[in-house]
Each structure stands twice: as structure tokens, then as C-alpha cells.
Amino acid sequence: xxxxxxxAAIGNAIVDxxxxxxxxxxxxxxxxxxxxxxxxxxxxxxxxxxxxxAVEASGGSACNSIAGLSxxxxxxxxxxxxxxxxxxxxxxxxxxxxxVRFGGVPLTDGVTGRCLIxxxxxxERTMTTCLGAAALLEPSDVDSAIIEAAAVVYLxxxxxxxxxxxxxxxxxAGLARASGRLIAxxxxxxxxxxxxxxxxxxxxxxEVDILFANEAEITALYQTKDxxxxxxxxxxxxxxxxxxxxxxxxxxxxxxxxxxxxxxPIEKVVDTTGAGDQYAAGFLHGLARGLSLxxxxxxxxxxxxxxxxxxxxxxxxxxxxxxxxxxL
Amino acid sequence: xxxxxxxAAIGNAIVDxxxxxxxxxxxxxxxxxxxxxxxxxxxxxxxxxxxxxAVEASGGSACNSIAGLSxxxxxxxxxxxxxxxxxxxxxxxxxxxxxVRFGGVPLTDGVTGRCLIxxxxxxERTMTTCLGAAALLEPSDVDSAIIEAAAVVYLxxxxxxxxxxxxxxxxxAGLARASGRLIAxxxxxxxxxxxxxxxxxxxxxxEVDILFANEAEITALYQTKDxxxxxxxxxxxxxxxxxxxxxxxxxxxxxxxxxxxxxxPIEKVVDTTGAGDQYAAGFLHGLARGLSLxxxxxxxxxxxxxxxxxxxxxxxxxxxxxxxxxxL
Numbered sequence: 173x174x175x176x177x178x179x180a181a182i183g184n185a186i187v188d189x190x191x192x193x194x195x196x197x198x199x200x201x202x203x204x205x206x207x208x209x210x211x212x213x214x215x216x217x218x219x220x221x222x223x224x225x226a227v228e229a230s231g232g233s234a235c236n237s238i239a240g241l242s243x244x245x246x247x248x249x250x251x252x253x254x255x256x257x258x259x260x261x262x263x264x265x266x267x268x269x270x271x272v273r274f275g276g277v278p279l280t281d282g283v284t285g286r287c288l289i290x291x292x293x294x295x296e297r298t299m300t301t302c303l304g305a306a307a308l309l310e311p312s313d314v315d316s317a318i319i320e321a322a323a324v325v326y327l328x329x330x331x332x333x334x335x336x337x338x339x340x341x342x343x344x345a346g347l348a349r350a351s352g353r354l355i356a357x358x359x360x361x362x363x364x365x366x367x368x369x370x371x372x373x374x375x376x377x378x379e380v381d382i383l384f385a386n387e388a389e390i391t392a393l394y395q396t397k398d399x400x401x402x403x404x405x406x407x408x409x410x411x412x413x414x415x416x417x418x419x420x421x422x423x424x425x426x427x428x429x430x431x432x433x434x435x436x437p438i439e440k441v442v443d444t445t446g447a448g449d450q451y452a453a454g455f456l457h458g459l460a461r462g463l464s465l466x467x468x469x470x471x472x473x474x475x476x477x478x479x480x481x482x483x484x485x486x487x488x489x490x491x492x493x494x495x496x497x498x499x500l
Numbered sequence: 501x502x503x504x505x506x507x508a509a510i511g512n513a514i515v516d517x518x519x520x521x522x523x524x525x526x527x528x529x530x531x532x533x534x535x536x537x538x539x540x541x542x543x544x545x546x547x548x549x550x551x552x553x554a555v556e557a558s559g560g561s562a563c564n565s566i567a568g569l570s571x572x573x574x575x576x577x578x579x580x581x582x583x584x585x586x587x588x589x590x591x592x593x594x595x596x597x598x599x600v601r602f603g604g605v606p607l608t609d610g611v612t613g614r615c616l617i618x619x620x621x622x623x624e625r626t627m628t629t630c631l632g633a634a635a636l637l638e639p640s641d642v643d644s645a646i647i648e649a650a651a652v653v654y655l656x657x658x659x660x661x662x663x664x665x666x667x668x669x670x671x672x673a674g675l676a677r678a679s680g681r682l683i684a685x686x687x688x689x690x691x692x693x694x695x696x697x698x699x700x701x702x703x704x705x706x707e708v709d710i711l712f713a714n715e716a717e718i719t720a721l722y723q724t725k726d727x728x729x730x731x732x733x734x735x736x737x738x739x740x741x742x743x744x745x746x747x748x749x750x751x752x753x754x755x756x757x758x759x760x761x762x763x764x765p766i767e768k769v770v771d772t773t774g775a776g777d778q779y780a781a782g783f784l785h786g787l788a789r790g791l792s793l794x795x796x797x798x799x800x801x802x803x804x805x806x807x808x809x810x811x812x813x814x815x816x817x818x819x820x821x822x823x824x825x826x827x828l
Binding site: 191221223225229230262270488 | 586
């Protein structure tokens with residue numbers, strides 16, 4: 173089968189609504205900094221009414237990664253579910269403008285999902301997601317022609333939450349495996365890991381070639397507070413694990429190999445939304461080009477540094493140009 | 501009458517859709533850099549389909565100024581017309597989140613206006629506006645209680661284009677004058693000036709206390725290519741004229757006085773959208789506090805420098821804090 177895409181991602185199709193917020197704003201509403209919580213439409217309306225003036229931008233974790241991959245010059249596809257509404261039109265416009273193949277049938281009787289993101293002065297983002305149509309992604313949305321034509325199938329851990337999306341996820345993994353394609357997974361969020369630890373552990377061990385996680389997620393997965401213990405536990409599970417640690421860079425393990433990659437320093441962290449997504453974008457782009465794991469990690473760090481220096485989850489400049497300038 | 505607002509603005513209620521673009525993108529579509537052109541919905545759809553991935557943010561020239569005024573700690577009101585749709589909800593949320601009094605009755609059978617903004621690598625913005633409901637602002641939307649309670653009524657030159665909005669504009673000016681309030685006007689765009697020169701000249705001479713214009717607008721108004729000639733022509737027309745010149749700062753004239761205010765240097769101009777709007781915000785905030793014209797101009801320069809350093813037409817940090825830091 174011809175490889176048409178470097179990466180095909182499946183994830184929640186979401187439009188982000190991004191506001192600055194104080195730490196008190198979070199604590200007054202029981203929001204836990206740096207995490208994602210699912211909310212219904214009533215709660216979303218109430219929270220939005222209290223949030224500061226916002227900016228809207230297409231988001232969705234895996235789709236952000238595909239946007240980053242495109243910015244590097246990679247070929248991406250994305251499968252997710254939107255509603256037939258203004259936000260759905262925005263999401264579709266933005267992904268198609270990137271030259272990404274967009275799969276998944278829009279839902280005529282549902283609204284496009286949105287993520288209310290409160291960004292505190294330290295740049296940390298706290299997310300509350302009203303999934304809408306995204307929660308109704310189902311196996312029939314997974315176009316086998318897309319999956320079979322992608323070198324890597326990239327799956328978002330958030331999809332473990334809605335039951336139909338989880339079946340779509342399983343279908344994609346099965347198709348990828350049957351076609352000899354690589355399977356990548358991001359753990360998405362520490363609470364997602366808590367909710368689905370058993371299923372995730374089994375899936376990683378049996379199916380996953382490339383695992384992405386941050387420190388909170390990997391320690392939650394292996395139920396330890398110690399980073400090194402978590403890394404030791406992860407070794408030998410997925411073929412490759414790339415674990416990000418914010419300012420401390422990332423650790424990449426594969427078999428007996430261990431690589432430490434530094435973060436790219438930036439002047440001021442404005443909004444960490446999309447940091448992990450863009451790290452995965454750079455890493456997978458490098459992998460698709462057959463680069464070393466260390467080189468992949470450096471591309472990931474570069475992309476993450478770009479996105480945290482401004483509001484919004486996707487790069488605002490060409491990552492390909494940035495990589496060239498950085499000699500990567 | 502009690503003064504409840506430092507500034508009440510009347511303008512087009514618009515949501516901005518902001519994309520990066522090349523110079524070729526503009527010239528291929530006959531778009532003239534740095535200007536605003538009105539388009540209908542069909543043309544807007546076609547242009548949007550060709551634009552790069554975008555970010556959405558509440559805009560509208562005069563409303564951006566009110567957002568800036570709020571960020572300085574000033575008390576603002578805004579009158580404009582939206583539709584009953586998702587973008588209208590976004591616009592309403594954002595303005596109310598700023599603590600601004602929002603007047604004007606939403607239009608049930610019209611869509612909220614939007615402005616497609618293409619930002620070239622030099623940071624210059626080129627705007628195409630589909631006015632939607634904004635074009636149907638009419639005199640009955642102008643709440644006399646708001647106008648009479650504002651120290652300054654600030655009018656957007658763009659309102660000279662749609663006929664009902666122009667009548668609303670005239671009503672507001674009449675109310676302001678009758679209540680002994682100051683009237684401020686921004687010329688908005690050189691092509692607006694070309695279309696309505698006679699009416700604008702008459703209005704400025706008879707009614708306007710504070711005129712805002714950039715170099716292209718003031719030279720268009722007085723039909724000269726020479727900046728100094730235009731400034732000479734403007735002298736004595738409005739009580740105060742504040743004329744911005746991008747990197748070259750601004751020139752403020754009042755009677756025989758002339759003040760030159762430097763621009764605040766920034767590292768990189770990302771997106772000039774909102775530069776003039778924020779200059780007006782700073783200037784009017786200073787005026788409302790009884791500061792000198794030079795001081796007003798410096799607050800304007802400060803606010804303009806903040807907004808051109810990032811995408812989007814409104815400040816992303818507290819202008820009050822910035823002013824304190826700058827000793828203003």
C-alpha cells in the first residue's frame with residue numbers, strides 16, 4: 173500500500189476558547205491546574221460566562237500535532253467528529269488550510285466540541301472540555317483507506333473516555349496493525365490515565381510502538397511519584413517512549429537506549445497549551461524522515477518552544493524554517 | 501448628568517478572523533495592503549476558503565479601543581449590532597468580560613459581522629469586512645442614557661458606509677453635543693475618507709473635538725501627499741488632532757500647540773491590527789484623567805506597541821500595569 177501520509181491521527185475535534193485567568197479563578201471553581209476535565213454544556217456555559225475575554229482557535233490534541241507536522245512539511249491526515257455549525261466550519265477551514273486530509277462524517281444533530289482553557293500568569297493551561305460531537309466519533313468514521321496509507325497512526329488518549337470513540341480507536345489500531353503500520357499513543361492527561369489505567373497498560377504493552385507522555389501522566393500510569401521509577405517501568409513496554417518534563421526537556425527510551433534532550437530555552441512562557449502536542453509533532457516528523465531518536469527529540473523540543481511563547485495551541489510560524497535555522 | 505463612562509463608543513461589532521498571508525496572496529486577489537474593503541457574504545466565503553488557518557477574536561475598531569480603555573482601568577460603553585449566532589455570543593462574552601456596558605439590540609435575522617484579516621510577514625494587516633448585522637445599526641440602537649452619561653463619545657469612521665449606521669452616528673453626535681459631551685472621531689481607513697470626504701470634512705469642522713487619523717487617512721482627507729501639509733490643513737479644524745505615523749510615532753496638534761510623541765520600540769512587529777485603535781484607547785484614557793496631550797500620546801504609543809507585538813487586535817496584558825511600569 174502506498175504511503176500517502178506520514179501520520180494519520182485520530183482524536184477529539186475541538187475548538188479552543190482561550191482566556192487569561194488568575195490562580196484564584198481556578199481554585200474558586202475547583203479546577204486543577206494543568207489538567208483536563210470533561211464538562212457538560214450547562215457547566216460550560218456557566219464557566220464561559222465567568223471567563224475573561226477570549227481568543228478562539230482550532231485545537232484538539234492530536235489535531236494540533238498534525239498541524240505541527242504540516243508546519244514541518246510533513247503529510248498528515250486527521251479523523252475526528254464535528255457538528256454542522258460555525259465552530260465546525262472554523263475547525264474544517266483551519267485543518268484543510270494546512271493541506272491535511274480530514275476524515276470523519278460531521279454530525280448533523282450535534283454541536284462541535286469546545287475546550288475552555290484558562291491560562292494562568294505562569295503560562296500553565298487548565299482545560300475544561302465539552303466534547304459535543306467529538307464524543308460521538310464511532311468506528312464507521314475511521315476510513316480504512318486513510319489508516320492503511322499512513323506510516324504512523326497516532327491516537328489520542330482522550331479517546332478512551334467516550335465509549336464510541338474508544339471503539340473507533342480500537343478499529344484504527346487493528347487496521348494499522350494489520351497493515352504493518354506503526355502505532356503511536358499519547359496519554360493526554362493524568363486523570364485520563366487514572367480512569368483507564370488497566371486498559372491503557374494492556375494496550376501499550378500489546379500494540380503501541382511509540383508512547384508519548386509527560387511526567388504527571390507516566391508517573392500516574394505506573395503509580396509512582398518518582399520519575400526515574402516510572403521511566404524504568406516504561407522501559408520495554410512500548411518500543412519507544414518519549415517522556416516530556418517541561419523545562420527539564422525530555423527523556424527518550426528504546427530497548428536499552430536512553431536519550432536526554434534539553435528543552436529549547438525561551439524568553440517567556442505565555443501559554444503552555446499544545447506543548448506536548450507540538451513535541452509529538454516534531455518527534456513524529458523526525459521519525460517519518462528516519463532520523464535518530466535524539467534528533468527526533470530535538471525537533472520536538474523546538475516545536476514545543478515555539479508554541480508556548482504565544483497564546484494558542486498551534487505554531488504561528490513555519491516549523492520547517494525554524495528547524496532549518498536551528499540546523500535540524 | 502452623572503458621568504458613568506469615560507468613553508462611549510459606537511462602531512461596527514465585528515469578530516476578526518486572522519490568518520498569516522504572503523504579499524502574493526494579497527496581490528493575486530486585488531487586495532490593497534493596509535486597507536479595509538467591504539465584501540458580501542459570497543466573496544467572504546470564497547476568500548475564507550483560500551486563507552490560511554486562522555485565529556478568531558472579537559474586534560471592531562471602536563470596540564477594540566474600548567477594550568484597551570478597560571485594560572487601562574477606564575470605564576467604557578459600546579454600542580454596536582450583532583446577530584443571534586455563535587460569533588455574536590463570542591462578541592458579547594468578550595465585551596461583557598471586560599466590564600463594558602454593551603448597548604444595541606441584537607438582530608434576530610442577520611449574522612454577526614466578521615472581518616477577514618490577512619497579516620503579511622511585515623506585520624501589516626489587510627482587512628476585508630462582511631458587515632452583516634453591524635451594517636444595520638440604526639438610530640433606535642443608540643441609547644441616549646449611555647451617550648449622555650459618557651465624558652467622550654467616540655465614533656468610528658467606518659460607520660459612514662452603511663446608511664442606517666450613519667444616521668445612528670448622527671443621532672449620537674447630536675445627543676453628545678446637546679449634553680455638552682466631547683465628540684471624538686477616527687477616520688478609520690483612507691478609502692472610507694475617499695468615499696465620504698465632503699461629509700467628513702463638514703462633520704469634523706462642525707462637531708469633532710478629538711480627531712484620530714493615520715498618515716494615509718489625513719493625507720487622503722486633505723488631498724495632499726505631504727504629511728506636513730496635511731497637518732497644517734488639519735490645524736484648527738478639530739479641537740485636537742492626533743495623527744499616527746507607525747514607527748515614526750504621532751503628531752498631536754491643538755490650537756497653536758504641536759507635540760511629537762515617539763513610538764515605543766518593540767522587538768518584532770507581528771500584526772499591526774488594532775494599532776490605531778489602541779493608540780486611541782491610551783489617548784482617550786489619558787484625556788479622561790485630565791493628563792497633558794503629550795502624556796495622552798505616550799499612553800497611546802504604549803498601548804499600540806503592546807498590541808502589534810502579537811496576533812489579535814486587543815491587549816493581552818494589563819495596560820494599566822504596563823503604564824505603571826513605564827512611569828506613565
